Amino acid sequence: MILSSLQSVPGKTIATHYGLVTGSTIRAKHVGRDLAAGFKNIFGGELKGYTELLQESREEATMRMVEQAKQLGANAVVNIRYATSSVAPGAAELFAYGTAVVVE
Amino acid sequence: MELYSALINFGIPLVLIILGYFMGTHFEKRHFQSIIIRERAFLNKPAVTFDESDDTVFPLDPSICDTRLVGGSVVISVDYFKRFLAGLRGIVGGRLTSYETLVDRARREAVLRMKEESGDADRIANLRIETSTLSSGRGIGAVEVHAYGTAIYTR
Numbered sequence: 327m328i329l330s331s332l333q334s335v336p337g338k339t340i341a342t343h344y345g346l347v348t349g350s351t352i353r354a355k356h357v358g359r360d361l362a363a364g365f366k367n368i369f370g371g372e373l374k375g376y377t378e379l380l381q382e383s384r385e386e387a388t389m390r391m392v393e394q395a396k397q398l399g400a401n402a403v404v405n406i407r408y409a410t411s412s413v414a415p416g417a418a419e420l421f422a423y424g425t426a427v428v429v430e
Numbered sequence: 431m432e433l434y435s436a437l438i439n440f441g442i443p444l445v446l447i448i449l450g451y452f453m454g455t456h457f458e459k460r461h462f463q464s465i466i467i468r469e470r471a472f473l474n475k476p477a478v479t480f481d482e483s484d485d486t487v488f489p490l491d492p493s494i495c496d497t498r499l500v501g502g503s504v505v506i507s508v509d510y511f512k513r514f515l516a517g518l519r520g521i522v523g524g525r526l527t528s529y530e531t532l533v534d535r536a537r538r539e540a541v542l543r544m545k546e547e548s549g550d551a552d553r554i555a556n557l558r559i560e561t562s563t564l565s566s567g568r569g570i571g572a573v574e575v576h577a578y579g580t581a582i583y584t585r
Contacts, residue, residue: 336490
């Protein structure tokens with residue numbers, strides 16, 4: 327599966343369009359991480375626990391999008407975009423979307 | 431008794447502000463130093479915001495052999511002193527320099543992590559930077575930056 331944030335894959339031509347594929351996940355952080363973040367809030371700096379959490383969630387959203395593209399019989403997803411939104415206090419939605427295509 | 435309550439009401443925030451100022455400034459300075467050194471190493475790997483596959487913008491580079499989606503992200507928290515300053519700024523208005531440096535270092539760090547992930551790529555095309563705020567009920571102020579793009583590998 328070729329993933330790209332470009333409109334097509336350079337050097338290849340798009341044979342078939344399958345339209346929009348999406349993947350999303352909503353994650354809440356846990357108390358331990360929140361406690362550590364509370365301390366970090368005094369001194370400032372990177373919240374490694376949160377960075378990892380969001381990274382994992384984003385990968386999961388991407389995987390769900392890729393699954394959807396596979397089911398359609400595509401071999402690439404182009405023009406991928408990500409979006410993040412907080413749906414509730416302490417929970418975030420990670421959303422990935424793109425266009426499933428067959429490239430040759 | 432009054433002395434105790436005065437200590438608790440003003441002493442603790444004051445200590446947190448002082449701690450936040452010294453520790454926050456120290457961490458920020460160290461982070462900027464590391465960013466500047468790492469950015470220098472990536473001077474010859476530019477990240478551009480245009481779409482390379484769109485040949486109406488530029489003729490397609492024939493030496494491209496592979497492309498890959500890469501991304502980097504970071505969550506950075508404000509310190510107690512910055513939050514205090516922001517509170518003061520909220521009264522008189524104007525530029526909030528302490529938060530400007532916060533988002534600046536988060537963005538640069540995210541772009542650097544993306545470039546580190548791209549290995550021996552020649553450049554990054556169609557870079558997108560997305561910023562979001564994280565907050566819980568207690569008002570933890572942190573900013574998340576995600577930078578992503580397509581790494582271009584050439585022969």
